[in-house]
Amino acid sequence: xxxxxxxxxxxxxxxxxxxxxxxxxxxxxxxxxxxxxxxxxxxxxxxxxxxxxxxxxxxxxxxxxxxxxxxxxxxxxxxxxxxxxxxxxxxxxxxxxxxxxxxxxxxxxxxxxxxxxxxxxxxxxxxxxxxxxxxxxxxxxxxxxxxxxxxxxxxxxxxxxxxxxxxxxxxxxxxxxxxxxxxxxxxxxxxxxxxxxxxxxxxxxxxxxxxxxxxxxxxxxxxxxxxxxxxxxxxxxxxxxxxxxxxxxxxxxxxxxxxxxxxxxxxxxxxxxxxxxxxxxxxxxxxxxxxxxxxxxxxxxxxxxxxxxxxxxxxxxxxxxxxxxxxxxxxxxxxxxxxxxxxxxxxxxxxxxxxxxxxxxxxxxxxxxxxxxxxxxxxxxxxxxxxxxxxxxxxxxxxxxxxxxxxxxxxxxxxxxxxxxxxxxxxxxx
Numbered sequence: 001x002x003x004x005x006x007x008x009x010x011x012x013x014x015x016x017x018x019x020x021x022x023x024x025x026x027x028x029x030x031x032x033x034x035x036x037x038x039x040x041x042x043x044x045x046x047x048x049x050x051x052x053x054x055x056x057x058x059x060x061x062x063x064x065x066x067x068x069x070x071x072x073x074x075x076x077x078x079x080x081x082x083x084x085x086x087x088x089x090x091x092x093x094x095x096x097x098x099x100x101x102x103x104x105x106x107x108x109x110x111x112x113x114x115x116x117x118x119x120x121x122x123x124x125x126x127x128x129x130x131x132x133x134x135x136x137x138x139x140x141x142x143x144x145x146x147x148x149x150x151x152x153x154x155x156x157x158x159x160x161x162x163x164x165x166x167x168x169x170x171x172x173x174x175x176x177x178x179x180x181x182x183x184x185x186x187x188x189x190x191x192x193x194x195x196x197x198x199x200x201x202x203x204x205x206x207x208x209x210x211x212x213x214x215x216x217x218x219x220x221x222x223x224x225x226x227x228x229x230x231x232x233x234x235x236x237x238x239x240x241x242x243x244x245x246x247x248x249x250x251x252x253x254x255x256x257x258x259x260x261x262x263x264x265x266x267x268x269x270x271x272x273x274x275x276x277x278x279x280x281x282x283x284x285x286x287x288x289x290x291x292x293x294x295x296x297x298x299x300x301x302x303x304x305x306x307x308x309x310x311x312x313x314x315x316x317x318x319x320x321x322x323x324x325x326x327x328x329x330x331x332x333x334x335x336x337x338x339x340x341x342x343x344x345x346x347x348x349x350x351x352x353x354x355x356x357x358x359x360x361x362x363x364x365x366x367x368x369x370x371x372x373x374x375x376x377x378x379x380x381x382x383x384x385x386x387x388x389x390x391x392x393x394x395x396x397x398x399x400x401x402x403x404x405x406x407x408x409x410x411x412x413x414x415x416x417x418x419x420x421x422x423x424x425x426x427x428x429x430x
Contacts, residue, residue, distance in 0.1 A: 037264055037372075041296055042275040048358040054251060054382060057272050061265040061378075063255035069213030070248030071381055073361075073389045077195040080188060080208035081107060087178045087210075088114045093239040095125045096177045096223045098155075098377075100170065100363070101133035101189035104141050108190055112144055119149035126235065127152045128226055130171045133189065153230050155375075169259055172374035174363045175223055180242045183211040183219040185254070185362050185379050187286070187350045198345035201315055206348045207284070207393065209361050209379060211254075212247035218254040222377050225256055250383035257364070258375035266364040266378055267371035270294070270352065273380075277301050277354045282394045283310045284349040287318075289325045289367035295332060302335040311349075311397050314341035320423045323416075325367075326409075327424030333406040340401035347397075353390045358382055361390075 046052050058064040074080035088095060088111075095118060102108065119125050127145070129137070131154040145152045155171040176184040186208030188194045198205035211219065224235045257266035274281060274297045281301060288310060290298065302308060310332075316322040329339060351361045362378035364370045381387075 038268055038271060039293060041293070041300060042271055044272075044275045046276065047278040048273065048276045048355050048382060053276055053358075054253075057269065057380070058253055060272070061253070061255045061257075061269055062262050063218050063253040065251045065253045065380075065382065066214040066218070067251055068246030068248065069211060069215045069250040069252040069381075071250050071252065071379075071383065071386050072210040073386065073393065074186075074208045074210060075393055076197045076205060077107070077188070077203075078197045080184070080186070080206075080210075081110070081195065083210055084176055084184055084208075085110055085114055087176070087182050087184070088118060091118050091123050091178045093123060093179050094177075094237075095123055096175070096220065096227075096235070096240070097126070098128040098171065098173045098175050098223050098226060099133065099189050100130045100172045100174060101191055102129045103136040103189075103191035104138040105192040107192055107195050108137070108141060111190055112141060115145060115150055116148040119145075124237075124239070125150045126223075126227060128155050128171065128223070128230060129153075130155050132170055136191075155226060156230055170374050171226055171258075172363050172370065173222065173226065173256075173377040175219055175377050177216060177220045177223060180220050180240050181212065181216055181244055183216040183254075184208055185211070185219065185377055187348050187363060193346070201345060204346045204348045205342065205344070205397070207351055207361060211252070211379065212244075213250070213252070214244050214246070215252040215254050215379070216244055217241055219377070219379070222254065222256040225261060226375060250381050250386060252379060252381045252383075254377065254379045256375070256377055257371075259373065261375075263372060266376050269360060269378060269380060270364075270366065271297050273352065273354045273358055273360065274298060274301055276358075277306045278304065279306060279355045280353075281306055281308045282353040282391065283308070283366070284347070284351045284394060284397065285310070285366045286313055286316075286346075286348040286350065287321055287325065287365040287367045287370075288312050288328075289321070290328050290332075291368060291371075294366070295328065298332055298337060299335045302337060307338075308332075308336075309338045309340065309394075309398075311340045311342055311347065311394070311401055313347035314343045314402065315346045317346055320426075323420045323423035324426070326416075327420040329404075329409060333404075333409055339404040340398055341404060342397055342401045344400050349397075351390060353387050353394065356387050356391065357384055359387050359390050
């Protein structure tokens with residue numbers, strides 16, 4: 001009797017090879033047809049004060065610069081939490097809140113209390129939290145909010161049984177909009193480590209902004225996008241998007257970035273602003289991991305005579321992230337970029353000031369995860385008064401930071417250099 005096993009083996013081998021061939025062909029097709037990211041140096045003949053700057057950057061990131069805004073900068077939990085909680089208490093019609101992390105604790109209890117009260121008063125409240133960011137959010141706290149009438153959802157999962165296919169894709173956005181008229185954004189999340197004034201290692205140093213004026217409509221639209229993606233429902237009621245009168249003199253734009261919705265917007269905004277710099281760039285970033293083009297753009301700015309100062313954390317919540325960041329500093333230090341390490345607390349700010357005029361603040365980190373993988377929100381402002389405020393904050397942070405010299409960087413121990421190099425190899429996912 002002739003055995004069929006050889007035929008079966010040959011058949012299995014054929015299908016394995018065939019399947020691998022299909023996968024390889026699809027991979028090649030996706031690689032050849034994927035959307036191209038910015039890969040060449042942006043060269044500009046004008047600075048951020050030229051009208052061409054706003055007229056070009058607005059359409060490029062999908063949000064025009066709008067006139068008539070008032071922007072207040074809030075530093076650390078002692079300033080931004082009271083302001084946010086008071087705005088919630090004053091809500092009459094709607095509250096939309098999106099955050100990456102929500103941890104149960106003292107500040108969480110305060111948010112829950114005011115949201116419960118407003119929900120029971122009839123205010124429509126929509127909240128989105130990232131699934132990874134709720135790991136320390138107690139079920140009973142979630143139940144309290146839902147029982148009061150708050151619509152609270154994990155991003156991409158309207159129901160517990162919904163499957164979120166790409167678990168590496170997260171919403172990192174932080175926004176709060178009250179009655180479609182008052183907005184907040186920045187780097188903070190709802191957790192006790194953001195409380196206080198960043199005077200100890202267990203507190204986080206962060207910056208938030210309170211915004212009034214027409215640009216709040218753009219901020220609300222960013223939230224509405226993720227609500228639509230999560231629920232298939234658009235926030236169409238006019239109370240979410242009221243006509244907003246002028247509230248100040250700042251020119252501002254608020255835009256979204258994320259896979260499939262302006263994936264290059266956050267990165268392009270930074271590269272464009274750096275390319276426009278003619279005098280100075282002040283960068284305050286928790287996770288400063290520039291890619292090759294960003295390094296080239298910063299070096300080109302230095303060659304134009306632009307002074308560049310960067311504040312990064314001395315205390316970091318990620319050893320790998322800190323090492324990956326250091327792996328990118330060599331060429332910048334060589335070009336004369338000044339680095340400073342903030343020492344009193346975990347430094348979590350995400351801001352940049354260019355030529356004492358342009359300010360960007362929001363949820364975007366200066367790394368690939370923010371530029372390519374996560375959903376983010378950014379507020380860009382052209383206003384000398386706001387820039388002056390941020391420069392004062394920057395100088396104050398400098399007084400609590402230690403400079404990093406090129407010699408110190410180059411003479412760091414071999415095992416640190418090795419750790420930095422190895423961590424830098426996986427920087428695209430950090």
